[in-house]
Amino acid sequence: MDKTVNQKAWFLVLPVFLIVAFSAILPLMTVVNYSMQDTFGNNQFFWNGVGWFKELLDPTTDLGERFFASLWRNLFFSAVILAIEVPLGIVVALSMPREGWRVAACLVIMALPLLIPWNVVGTIWQIFGRPDIGLMGYTLNSLGINYNYVSNEFDAWATIIVMDVWHWTSLVALLCYAGLKSIPDAYYQAAQIDGASRWAVFTAIQLPKMNRVLLIAVLLRFMDSFMIYTEPFVVTGGGPGNSTTFISIELVKIALGQFDLGKAAALSLVYNIIILIVCWVFYTVMTNAGADRGPEKGVA
Amino acid sequence: MHSIPGRRIILSLFLIFLLLPIYWLVNMSFKTNTEIVTTMTLWPHQPTLANYIRIFTDESWYSGYINSLKYVVINTVLSISFALPAAYAFSRYRFLGDKHLFFWLLSNRMAPPAVFALPFFNLYSALNLFDTPWAVALAHCLFNVPLAVWILEGFVSSVPREIDETAFLDGYSFPRFFVKILVPLIASGIGVAAFFCFMFSWVELLLARTLTSVNAKPISAVMTRTVSASGMDWGLLAAAGVLTIIPGALVIWFVRNYIARGFALGRV
Numbered sequence: 133m134d135k136t137v138n139q140k141a142w143f144l145v146l147p148v149f150l151i152v153a154f155s156a157i158l159p160l161m162t163v164v165n166y167s168m169q170d171t172f173g174n175n176q177f178f179w180n181g182v183g184w185f186k187e188l189l190d191p192t193t194d195l196g197e198r199f200f201a202s203l204w205r206n207l208f209f210s211a212v213i214l215a216i217e218v219p220l221g222i223v224v225a226l227s228m229p230r231e232g233w234r235v236a237a238c239l240v241i242m243a244l245p246l247l248i249p250w251n252v253v254g255t256i257w258q259i260f261g262r263p264d265i266g267l268m269g270y271t272l273n274s275l276g277i278n279y280n281y282v283s284n285e286f287d288a289w290a291t292i293i294v295m296d297v298w299h300w301t302s303l304v305a306l307l308c309y310a311g312l313k314s315i316p317d318a319y320y321q322a323a324q325i326d327g328a329s330r331w332a333v334f335t336a337i338q339l340p341k342m343n344r345v346l347l348i349a350v351l352l353r354f355m356d357s358f359m360i361y362t363e364p365f366v367v368t369g370g371g372p373g374n375s376t377t378f379i380s381i382e383l384v385k386i387a388l389g390q391f392d393l394g395k396a397a398a399l400s401l402v403y404n405i406i407i408l409i410v411c412w413v414f415y416t417v418m419t420n421a422g423a424d425r426g427p428e429k430g431v432a
Numbered sequence: 433m434h435s436i437p438g439r440r441i442i443l444s445l446f447l448i449f450l451l452l453p454i455y456w457l458v459n460m461s462f463k464t465n466t467e468i469v470t471t472m473t474l475w476p477h478q479p480t481l482a483n484y485i486r487i488f489t490d491e492s493w494y495s496g497y498i499n500s501l502k503y504v505v506i507n508t509v510l511s512i513s514f515a516l517p518a519a520y521a522f523s524r525y526r527f528l529g530d531k532h533l534f535f536w537l538l539s540n541r542m543a544p545p546a547v548f549a550l551p552f553f554n555l556y557s558a559l560n561l562f563d564t565p566w567a568v569a570l571a572h573c574l575f576n577v578p579l580a581v582w583i584l585e586g587f588v589s590s591v592p593r594e595i596d597e598t599a600f601l602d603g604y605s606f607p608r609f610f611v612k613i614l615v616p617l618i619a620s621g622i623g624v625a626a627f628f629c630f631m632f633s634w635v636e637l638l639l640a641r642t643l644t645s646v647n648a649k650p651i652s653a654v655m656t657r658t659v660s661a662s663g664m665d666w667g668l669l670a671a672a673g674v675l676t677i678i679p680g681a682l683v684i685w686f687v688r689n690y691i692a693r694g695f696a697l698g699r700v
Contacts, residue, residue, distance in 0.1 A: 135526040136525055138584070155574040162554060224442065
């Protein structure tokens with residue numbers, strides 16, 4: 133892991149730096165610019181200082197209320213899907229066959245939901261869940277459960293959560309499976325000689341070995357669920373009422389629906405700062421874990 | 433010793449749970465609208481290809497696929513060619529600000545597209561690129577270039593450094609070493625990175641929809657707009673959905689062992 137110091141390496145990185153700067157820094161500068169100004173149309177702008185931020189972070193105003201409502205809603209959503217997907221993913225990974233064609237078959241089927249366009253994921257669950265034409269909606273209603281995700285808040289939430297579990301549990305399972313595969317057989321043989329119980333094998337061997345991949349899985353799932361837009365937008369459109377309006381949906385409503393530039397920009401910046409903080413945690417975890425493993429870093 | 437009790441049942445239930453909604457979509461796509469609305473049938477009783485035929489003959493539908501493919505391919509080519517040299521640099525050298533830069537790249541992979549929708553709209557309108565595949569392709573570089581750099585860095589790092597040194601001792605120039613030796617060695621890595629760039633650009637809806645209106649409208653936007661406009665043509669919608677799954681389903685076999693690695697940015 134002894135890299136040579138070479139400042140000329142910057143020339144290799146320069147194209148990436150330029151294109152990402154063009155796509156990230158330039159737009160963010162406009163956002164910062166908007167967040168400090170107010171407009172009454174006609175391209176006339178007025179200096180507004182930190183006015184929008186004050187309004188955004190004050191829950192008594194309309195904007196602040198909407199921001200905090202969607203923020204808590206989003207955090208609650210992330211917490212629920214993590215609480216379901218992580219244990220379920222571990223159980224599925226432990227249930228995976230060891231070898232043979234079955235492994236390949238499982239991997240292919242499990243990867244399928246991950247590769248479906250997000251709006252089609254929404255469409256699939258829209259069609260699957262509708263009480264009139266959907267298998268799930270129809271079955272639930274025939275069983276006497278009054279299920280309708282369009283009008284009932286609880287049903288809308290349940291649908292979106294089940295949809296996310298359907299969409300992403302495979303990712304957690306595949307990551308855990310990769311972690312499990314790296315455990316040498318000798319560990320299991322030693323456990324057998326010691327007469328360790330199934331549970332002891334899990335807590336003493338498998339869980340510690342899955343630590344790193346689990347952290348990655350949790351952080352990835354948190355980040356992606358925290359910026360979820362397309363799937364709930366297609367299924368519920370943020371409704372009924374505002375009950376499934378997550379931060380991204382709220383932001384797009386303000387920015388592209390009402391064209392309220394200042395408010396949208398202030399919200400964008402606060403949103404981005406939250407993401408940056410979580411991202412920093414993610415980076416630290418990944419690089420530290422990478423350092424522990426030494427030279428085999430990056431080898432699957 | 434490795435496995436848990438009842439694993440077959442758990443695994444089967446999970447796989448059925450994954451496949452059932454997809455089956456329902458495929459099932460719908462072969463039904464007529466009359467059958468969909470009037471009866472609940474578990475398989476198409478009067479199977480029809482009419483939905484697919486309409487997509488392949490109606491320009492407003494099939495042009496959506498072509499538009500999507502255009503920006504996805506441009507984006508994949510751009511991302512990989514930009515990311516390759518950078519991945520090599522990150523893997524082999526230490527230079528001023530390397531760690532910060534690597535983190536900054538990651539933070540862009542994680543950035544919510546919703547934040548960028550409006551500024552991108554202004555930016556690409558000002559550059560006269562609005563409603564062209566280039567606008568979407570460049571916009572998707574925001575998360576795909578970092579993704580490609582991270583994935584490729586992992587693959588380059590698994591190539592022993594001695595190979596570089598031997599090549600340079602043998603008198604290879606840097607560009608020649610890069611093309612003749614490094615690229616063939618990490619060919620599978622390039623394939624995986626390209627696959628993930630393709631996938632993430634293909635599945636993204638928000639930016640693609642915001643940056644296009646008529647001429648470059650992607651299939652995802654065609655789908656959402658048609659739902660609200662022409663009432664509910666469920667069969668057609670289902671057929672369009674099935675067709676968007678096909679590119680992923682075609683290559684899934686070849687990348688099955690790399691899925692976890694790609695999603696974890698090459699860190700598994």
